[in-house]
Amino acid sequence: MLSLGRETPNRRAFSELGALQKRVRRLGARRNVALRRFSASRHGASCAVQGELWLEFTRAHAHYRCAVRRLAQFCLTGHGGGAAAAPAGPGAQTRP
Numbered sequence: 001m002l003s004l005g006r007e008t009p010n011r012r013a014f015s016e017l018g019a020l021q022k023r024v025r026r027l028g029a030r031r032n033v034a035l036r037r038f039s040a041s042r043h044g045a046s047c048a049v050q051g052e053l054w055l056e057f058t059r060a061h062a063h064y065r066c067a068v069r070r071l072a073q074f075c076l077t078g079h080g081g082g083a084a085a086a087p088a089g090p091g092a093q094t095r096p
Helices: 011-041 047-077
Strands: none
Touching: 011 047
């Protein structure tokens, strides 16, 4: 079989890819709900409630971005492993 320098992903890699995609979808849905709640609060909630909803959204957004970075890193490395693995946690930086 002709190989172009890439390995065919194995079952474990496909399983990991599926789990990463599922996490991105789940966290994206949670982020969207938080954004809708914050947006709706702008027309009737107190400043304190708006602040709490904003914090809820920013936390959900940070977790979503982290999951997207992990998925992107998995796709870039081909199997998600190696020295170039994505930093963990919502506050992790990908650039120095």
